[in-house]
Amino acid sequence: MAGQEQQRPTRRDDEPADDAAPAAPPAGGAAQTTDADVDAILDEIDDVLESNAEEFVKGFVQKGGQ
Amino acid sequence: MTARRVMGIETEYGVSAPGDPAANAMLMSSQVVNAYAAPLGSRAGRARWDYEDEAPLRDARGWEISRDSAHSSQLTDAPDDPGLANVILTNGARLYVDHAHPEYSSPEVLTPRDIVRWDKAGERVMLEACRRIAANPGLGDVNLYKNNTDNKGASYGTHENYLMRRSTPFADVVRHLTPFFVSRQVITGAGRVGLGQDGTGTGFQISQRADFFEVEVGLETTLKRPIINTRDEPHASADKFRRLHVIIGDANLCEVATLLKVGTTNLVLAMIEDAAFTRDLSLERPVGTLHDVSHDPTLKQQVTLRDGNSMTALELQWLYFEQASAYVSDRFGDDADEATTEVLTRWESVLSRLGEDPMLCARELDWVAKLRLLEGFRNRENLNWDAARLQLIDLQYADVRPEKGLYHRLASRGQVEQLVTDAQISEAVHEPPHDTRAYFRGRCLARYGENVAAASWDSVIFDIPGRGALQRVPTLDPSRGTKEHVEALLQRCRTAADLVDALAAE
Numbered sequence: 001m002a003g004q005e006q007q008r009p010t011r012r013d014d015e016p017a018d019d020a021a022p023a024a025p026p027a028g029g030a031a032q033t034t035d036a037d038v039d040a041i042l043d044e045i046d047d048v049l050e051s052n053a054e055e056f057v058k059g060f061v062q063k064g065g066q
Numbered sequence: 067m068t069a070r071r072v073m074g075i076e077t078e079y080g081v082s083a084p085g086d087p088a089a090n091a092m093l094m095s096s097q098v099v100n101a102y103a104a105p106l107g108s109r110a111g112r113a114r115w116d117y118e119d120e121a122p123l124r125d126a127r128g129w130e131i132s133r134d135s136a137h138s139s140q141l142t143d144a145p146d147d148p149g150l151a152n153v154i155l156t157n158g159a160r161l162y163v164d165h166a167h168p169e170y171s172s173p174e175v176l177t178p179r180d181i182v183r184w185d186k187a188g189e190r191v192m193l194e195a196c197r198r199i200a201a202n203p204g205l206g207d208v209n210l211y212k213n214n215t216d217n218k219g220a221s222y223g224t225h226e227n228y229l230m231r232r233s234t235p236f237a238d239v240v241r242h243l244t245p246f247f248v249s250r251q252v253i254t255g256a257g258r259v260g261l262g263q264d265g266t267g268t269g270f271q272i273s274q275r276a277d278f279f280e281v282e283v284g285l286e287t288t289l290k291r292p293i294i295n296t297r298d299e300p301h302a303s304a305d306k307f308r309r310l311h312v313i314i315g316d317a318n319l320c321e322v323a324t325l326l327k328v329g330t331t332n333l334v335l336a337m338i339e340d341a342a343f344t345r346d347l348s349l350e351r352p353v354g355t356l357h358d359v360s361h362d363p364t365l366k367q368q369v370t371l372r373d374g375n376s377m378t379a380l381e382l383q384w385l386y387f388e389q390a391s392a393y394v395s396d397r398f399g400d401d402a403d404e405a406t407t408e409v410l411t412r413w414e415s416v417l418s419r420l421g422e423d424p425m426l427c428a429r430e431l432d433w434v435a436k437l438r439l440l441e442g443f444r445n446r447e448n449l450n451w452d453a454a455r456l457q458l459i460d461l462q463y464a465d466v467r468p469e470k471g472l473y474h475r476l477a478s479r480g481q482v483e484q485l486v487t488d489a490q491i492s493e494a495v496h497e498p499p500h501d502t503r504a505y506f507r508g509r510c511l512a513r514y515g516e517n518v519a520a521a522s523w524d525s526v527i528f529d530i531p532g533r534g535a536l537q538r539v540p541t542l543d544p545s546r547g548t549k550e551h552v553e554a555l556l557q558r559c560r561t562a563a564d565l566v567d568a569l570a571a572e
């Protein structure tokens with residue numbers, strides 16, 4: 001996988017701003033998640049997770065589907 | 067047609083009885099369907115599915131396999147147990163037991179946002195069923211998960227359905243869609259702890275489904291799963307249309323991931339129908355590459371094209387994006403519809419940020435949201451990837467209950483981006499989309515439910531007192547029977563008999 005000189009396709013920076021995209025919705029990334037967000041959810045997670053993880057995971061057995 | 071098209075999405079939910087791994091999955095699945103349908107009362111909760119037009123053994127390549135040579139699990143039009151629950155809802159959806167899973171098949175819609183909306187409505191339906199079972203002292207609890215594997219070798223699907231012109235050569239569909247499907251998982255993957263079908267390999271991978279795909283093209287859906295499924299059951303005029311049945315997607319909870327999954331696929335299909343691709347991006351080893359890409363959340367895995375070039379899956383997605391964007395501006399200039407513009411803008415934005423740092427997409431993509439949670443937990447607890455608690459986080463991410471489902475915990479903290487409002491979803495649980503035949507089906511159920519004996523995607527069958535035979539109203543054209551077409555008619559007809567008479571007189 002090393003040494004590939006393939007030119008990297010990137011957004012067409014050279015073109016005038018996105019001709020096909022008027023009224024761009026705010027990109028979802030605009031509001032990034034922060035470390036504080038992760039901490040907040042991790043503080044909660046112990047109460048949310050089912051107790052006895054090993055047994056619970058083992059007990060989740062499905063039949064195949066489509 | 068671009069990002070707009072007649073389409074629908076089906077999800078088989080994981081079903082389990084906490085503490086009782088041996089519980090009968092078919093029985094639980096029936097309980098789920100019945101728990102939801104029974105209280106709807108009258109016939110609305112009982113209208114049966116009409117199997118008449120189903121032909122699951124027809125193959126898009128042009129032949130029909132004989133029933134003898136079919137695996138019994140392919141015979142979906144003749145359920146072993148006729149009592150297996152199978153109902154139509156007033157929002158035009160189908161709720162039924164498929165094999166050993168409860169399944170919600172959305173009504174036909176026209177836009178990616180409406181896919182999101184009626185797919186989310188399906189999550190609400192499952193949640194409601196789960197609550198009713200919990201409230202029934204006679205039944206044991208049943209948990210439902212919007213995921214695609216038990217991590218022990220079993221997988222169950224989330225299928226997209228796209229209406230396509232019959233005249234489009236199927237070979238073109240295979241050629242341009244295969245590399246697209248192999249690479250789109252960087253956007254649509256739902257994330258999985260465990261490698262290999264049985265999940266015994268240690269690590270995190272991008273997709274729930276990838277490891278279960280073993281061949282490039284085929285009719286099967288339950289074994290030897292193909293990247294391109296050839297099921298050809300159009301539920302529409304077969305000479306004009308096909309329904310492309312896509313089985314490779316993961317079940318997404320993130321709304322942006324769902325929007326992009328169907329929106330970008332629609333764009334690619336539009337280009338295939340228009341013969342607009344300027345480059346053949348066929349891959350050297352599609353199936354192996356599918357697995358390799360899924361197994362590398364750093365997105366560095368190289369993908370080798372048949373023409374000798376290689377690049378990452380992300381770069382391959384850029385090539386599709388570039389061509390789609392050029393196609394839309396070439397055909398529509400500044401007049402592209404809003405749905406198409408939104409999909410292109412978001413597609414480009416997500417690809418850019420995935421290239422910078424995938425974590426920048428944690429509000430939009432399931433695999434990233436899940437990985438971020440897992441990494442945080444792993445660091446705090448100092449765990450290896452084979453820890454049971456990490457597998458539990460993977461599983462619980464998909465629990466449909468807001469208090470237990472980790473996706474829902476993220477959503478309630480505003481940590482994932484939502485595209486449709488709570489009110490829009492609640493409404494979609496009962497209301498059909500306005501712009502497809504699902505409107506007619508759903509409204510008939512709501513208005514004349516007493517007299518609807520059965521229905522399917524392309525029919526509504528009435529049982530009218532005093533008339534010997536059942537009256538079958540075909541709805542073969544998915545874009546007729548819209549609100550615009552039939553609202554006045556339905557308002558005018560007070561009873562099902564009035565409606566049938568009015569239709570007969572037309």
Ligand SMILES: Nc1ncnc2c1ncn2[C@@H]1O[C@H](COP(=O)(O)OP(=O)(O)O)[C@@H](O)[C@H]1O
Pocket residue numbers: 072073074075076142160171172173174175225227228229230299300301302308309310311523544
């Ligand atoms: N002609 C069509 N084109 C595209 N999608 C369709 C068409 N007819 C029905 N659908 C959608 O296809 C899905 C079919 O679901 P289901 O009955 O579970 O199919 P399957 O037989 O593939 O399991 C639904 O979501 C429905 O809205």
Ligand SMILES: [Mg+2]
Pocket residue numbers: 076164169171
């Ligand atoms: Mg189905």
